[in-house]
Amino acid sequence: MLAIVDGYVDEPSCLGVPPYISPYPRYIYGMLKSLGIAARYLTAEEVREKPTILKNYDLIIVIAGAIVPGKYLAAKPLSLEEAISLPGEKIIVGPVALELKAKEREELGVLDYPFERRLFELLCRFAGKEKEFNLDSFAVLGSEVVRQHPDFPHVICEIETYRGCYWRKCSFCMEFVHGKPKMRNPSAVLDEIESLYAAGVRHFRIGRQTDFFTYMADFSYEVPKPNAEFMLAFHREIWRRCPKIKTLHLDNVNPKTIAEYPEESKKIIKTIVIYQTPGNVAAFGLESADEKVIRLNTLAAHPEEVMDAIELVNRYGKTAGYNGMPYFLPGINFVVGLKGETKETFQKNYEFLAEVLQRGLLLRRINIRQVKIIPGTKMEKFGDKNLRKHKRYFKIFKKRVREEIDREMLRKIVPVGRKLTDLRCEVVEGKLTFARQMGSYPLLVGLIGRYKRNEIVDARVIGYGMRSVTAVETLDVNRASIDQLEAIPGIGRKTAAKIVTSRPFKDLREVAQLVENFDEVKDFFAS
Secondary structure (H helix, E strand, O other): OEEEEEEEEEEOOEEOOOOEEOHHHHHHHHHHHHOOOOEEEEEHHHHHHOHHHHOOOOEEEEEEEEOOOOOOOOOOOOOHHHHHHOOOOEEEEOHHHHHOOHHHHHHHOEOOOOOHHHHHHHHHHHHOOOOOOOHHHHHHHHHHHHHHOOOOOOOEEEEEOEEOOOOOOOOOOHHHHHOOOEEOOHHHHHHHHHHHHHOOOOEEEEEEOOOHHHOOOEOOOOOOEOOHHHHHHHHHHHHHHOOOOOEEEEOEEOHHHHHHOHHHHHHHHHHHHHHOOOOEEEEEEEEOOOHHHHHHOOOOOOHHHHHHHHHHHHHHHOOEOOOOOEOEEEEEEEEEOOOOOOHHHHHHHHHHHHHHHHOOOOOOEEEEEEOOOOOOOOHHHHOOHHHHHOHHHHHHHHHHHHHHHHHHHHHHHOOOOOEEEEEEEEEEEOOEEEEEOOOOOOOEEEEEOOOOOOOEEEEEEEEEOOOEEEEEEOEOOOOOOHHHHHHOOOOHHHHHHHHHHOOOOOOHHHHHOOOOOHHHHHHHEOO
């Protein structure tokens, strides 16, 4: 019997840290199933908590590679050192290979990336069988493995539509390993979604590509021309096959595509607003608002193009949906440490964001990361000299964005009193429980109170952090804690204590007699 250890991946075009589950464990499980090999799926947390769980397996396949690591809530990717130290005979696969030289990969038992074809050859030899490699078939066969995830059914399945990038010029980008874009057949993608749906999955993110708008686009142009008619039919077919999906989101969108083809993009944005679910975020790769940095690193989009793309998505997507979040908003990615970067670069980046705010446009997520030096990229020779040189500027810029831009954006996106539904509780810290909706870059919510993991809660916003909000559950006045009552804007400790000592109440009319501004706070109470 074999074990698949999901050490989680975090790539520019693929998320696999819970609640996300990347395509890789599903592909691998499908390979094993096609060869008649029994396998068990285990997460990084499970093997950390009990390393001896792996002692009786004939072979362990470890998935690893947080290429663009972030801050994680209830799960943490396995490091390469952790993967190597796991007991037993093992093969290590995933984007972790991109961080290693060829000799290092060979010595450590790490397969080249992309790894799927090579891994299948090894598994065929292990099983003593010869089979045809068919990743689409493996995707369907491997769907059932999601049921072994400890948090199932609270998982989001990352769906791959294509690999590669039409631009392939950015100095730091790892997508060069995939070459020109290789589209998956839409029928195969739909079959995979349907098979996961049949296994009980209700949350999906079509995220494993560099630009969702160019899936099945016309690549005869330098910038591929989006196929709006295909996108409409594709979304309709998803819902025809899977009518009770709870989350359908996307990830990357190249703002260059929107700027180049505004009419086609407008149609696709409308399709996304109608057929995908609220809280959706399109991650835009601006990387830098400094034209010199853009030129020296051959970045795809210029600031004015990105601004146009932000405006178009806002025009149709900024209205709040049924879960309390806007239907569809852009996010912005900045990469620090690129060639040509100076102190002035950080000011230009800030000014770009300030202009977005001044125009009344919304950004759901501003991601500021330091460049990762990947062997084989144009940044390899240049190295991390700017990262070291500009460390102070990076910290000041990041702090300024979090305090002056992010917080203001949150106030506009989810004003005080806004009801956020279907918050999944994940981690308890003191008197707070951190929760998020299922989705693409979901908003972090600090709930007043202590809740069990995977409990689902509706709550109203009461305050703002730099990248998160504080909220309080819609309260049963006879059961709410004094901390929860006090947290409601306009109540305070004295009135909260008065409510607690006067319980039980027959109805809210009795509460209204104790609270002077009851009409302003009544929505925080369950009727």
